[in-house]
Amino acid sequence: EVQVVESGGGFVQSGESLRLSCSVSGFTFRSYAMHWVRQAPGKGLEFVAAISGSGGSTYYADSVKDRFTITRDNVQFTLYLQMSNLRADDTANYYCVRVAGAVDLDAFDIWGQGTMVSVSS
Amino acid sequence: DIVMTQSPATLSVSPGERATLSCRASQSVHTNLAWYRQKPGQAPRLLIYGASVRATNIPGRFSGSGSGTEFTLTISSLQSEDFAVYYCQQYSAWPGTFGQGTKLEIK
Numbered sequence: 108e109v110q111v112v113e114s115g116g117g118f119v120q121s122g123e124s125l126r127l128s129c130s131v132s133g134f135t136f137r138s139y140a141m142h143w144v145r146q147a148p149g150k151g152l153e154f155v156a157a158i159s160g161s162g163g164s165t166y167y168a169d170s171v172k173d174r175f176t177i178t179r180d181n182v183q184f185t186l187y188l189q190m191s192n193l194r195a196d197d198t199a200n201y202y203c204v205r206v207a208g209a210v211d212l213d214a215f216d217i218w219g220q221g222t223m224v225s226v227s228s
Numbered sequence: 229d230i231v232m233t234q235s236p237a238t239l240s241v242s243p244g245e246r247a248t249l250s251c252r253a254s255q256s257v258h259t260n261l262a263w264y265r266q267k268p269g270q271a272p273r274l275l276i277y278g279a280s281v282r283a284t285n286i287p288g289r290f291s292g293s294g295s296g297t298e299f300t301l302t303i304s305s306l307q308s309e310d311f312a313v314y315y316c317q318q319y320s321a322w323p324g325t326f327g328q329g330t331k332l333e334i335k
Contacts, residue, residue: 214262
């Protein structure tokens, strides 16, 4: 069974750091690009960051560039999002998602349940 | 960034009836368009990709159409589990962007 499970969310103060993890199983992890997508409470969906299957290419939303870093460990089947200098507007549920195709940008066919990040100003 | 605009924001339909949701892109995304359904408290689920291809295990009452800048999701006979929020997403250009969502509610 294909699964992605996020962890690492929590409540932090503005300016602090947090690292999210996403543990996957049931598919050949290194063959798929992965994204982080977030959803603020009561709001819509927003791209945060993406990484190619090999980890050689990364992409970021302008709002998080230079503050967030996406990485992956293809041996441990885990995706990470290192978040620094957090702001109140980073408060959201963060989803780990799998790209459906063999390219870095495509539809998202597998979603985790998300991990909530709350940043207090 | 490509801006995706969904309409209407809220759609009220009776169970068993047909629902039609719209999504417009600020520039052509060809057929690089997906639809998702998000039930309360759950993660989104992929319904349609390639503008018109049903994802795995998605029932036939869901259909997608369109290309370029205008897209439609049609649900032919609404079931109870279909009353949720629907998002379109373009994946033609970075960053992939989502519409603001259409809430489908029971009339």
